[in-house]
Amino acid sequence: MPELPVLDHDSVLAAVSPAQAIERVRAAFLRFTDGEWTMPSKVYLDSPPFGDFRAMPARGDGLALLKWVTSFPGNPSRGLPTVTGVICLSDARNGEPLMLLDARSVTALRTGAVAAVAARALAPADARTAAIIGCGLHGAWTARCLAAAGYGPGVCHDPRPEAAQALASELGWSVGDRVDALGCDLICCITPGSEVVIDASDLRPGQHLNMLGADGPGKAEATVGAVESCTLFCDEWEQASHGGELMGAVRDGIVTRRQVTELGAVLAGTAPGRGSAEEVTLFDSTGLAIQDLAIAQAALESWREGRIDAQTISL
Numbered sequence: 001m002p003e004l005p006v007l008d009h010d011s012v013l014a015a016v017s018p019a020q021a022i023e024r025v026r027a028a029f030l031r032f033t034d035g036e037w038t039m040p041s042k043v044y045l046d047s048p049p050f051g052d053f054r055a056m057p058a059r060g061d062g063l064a065l066l067k068w069v070t071s072f073p074g075n076p077s078r079g080l081p082t083v084t085g086v087i088c089l090s091d092a093r094n095g096e097p098l099m100l101l102d103a104r105s106v107t108a109l110r111t112g113a114v115a116a117v118a119a120r121a122l123a124p125a126d127a128r129t130a131a132i133i134g135c136g137l138h139g140a141w142t143a144r145c146l147a148a149a150g151y152g153p154g155v156c157h158d159p160r161p162e163a164a165q166a167l168a169s170e171l172g173w174s175v176g177d178r179v180d181a182l183g184c185d186l187i188c189c190i191t192p193g194s195e196v197v198i199d200a201s202d203l204r205p206g207q208h209l210n211m212l213g214a215d216g217p218g219k220a221e222a223t224v225g226a227v228e229s230c231t232l233f234c235d236e237w238e239q240a241s242h243g244g245e246l247m248g249a250v251r252d253g254i255v256t257r258r259q260v261t262e263l264g265a266v267l268a269g270t271a272p273g274r275g276s277a278e279e280v281t282l283f284d285s286t287g288l289a290i291q292d293l294a295i296a297q298a299a300l301e302s303w304r305e306g307r308i309d310a311q312t313i314s315l
């Protein structure tokens with residue numbers, strides 16, 4: 001068995017820039033929509049009362065990937081990350097493991113990247129200002145990717161003032177309260193999803209919402225009324241309707257499959273995106289393994305081209 005490269009957190013981020021991540025994640029949605037890339041539904045393994053593990057496989061371009069990752073909301077209070085785990089990237093033709101990657105950095109990068117992809121596809125062309133509600137790990141990468149996509153200045157909002165301030169200082173954005181944040185053209189919610197941060201009365205015409213924090217059963221960042229008032233998009237219907245921001249409205253029979261468009265179809269031009277300058281669009285991101293595959297593939301290429309170093313192990 002040849003030596004297996006292992007990319008730690010910093011190596012992943014050195015291997016793939018936010019701009020590349022955006023381009024790769026966009027392409028992954030197109031390949032998935034075409035049927036060239038495949039992905040079974042993610043499997044949740046509850047670990048009460050701490051959180052849950054997710055097993056997320058995907059295959060495409062001769063590669064196969066498995067991400068084994070957590071969402072443990074109480075971890076930050078113990079000085080540990082909410083999201084942590086490992087990705088194994090293999091050769092899809094002979095099964096050989098090709099690379100192990102830190103799952104936290106890949107997840108952060110691909111989650112931020114999809115926010116930029118969705119904003120470009122669904123927000124009005126003149127949208128500029130961006131709110132980050134929840135300035136933890138994924139909020140920070142969402143802001144970095146939006147900035148790389150040309151959005152900003154933005155408002156950083158978080159009950160932890162130091163988190164909001166650090167992100168605002170890094171990007172030259174400002175710190176604001178919830179009302180300041182809700183005044184932006186793009187609103188990205190990336191809180192733990194344990195309390196609602198958006199109601200229908202908070203929204204104004206033409207806004208675009210990226211709902212990123214509610215990525216599992218029982219989480220929500222918007223009221224059912226807010227969801228109902230928007231034109232709805234998601235990353236993947238099965239996942240979003242069972243464990244995302246749309247779940248409450250689907251459960252109550254207020255939203256059905258017919259009312260929700262998948263992002264890949266909009267990118268491919270087979271379904272309409274925003275219908276008017278006035279409507280409020282909402283993109284529900286639950287996080288797809290094809291996004292992870294997009295980043296892992298780019299990281300593998302970067303290592304093979306000698307642009308980054310990696311530690312190696314033999315199995």
Ligand SMILES: NC(=O)c1ccc[n+]([C@@H]2O[C@H](COP(=O)([O-])OP(=O)(O)OC[C@H]3O[C@@H](n4cnc5c(N)ncnc54)[C@H](O)[C@@H]3O)[C@@H](O)[C@H]2O)c1
Nearest residue numbers: 071082134135136137138158191192212213215285286287
């Ligand atoms: N959609 C996806 O693909 C995807 C990917 C990864 C993580 N997630 C989810 O995103 C969420 C955040 O993950 P993280 O790793 O960034 O967590 P984190 O703990 O690093 O950050 C969460 C931040 O939200 C802040 N916050 C809490 N309540 C808030 C409120 N009411 N208003 C504003 N801010 C508030 C916290 O202070 C913290 O800074 C989790 O639920 C996680 O499961 C989604």
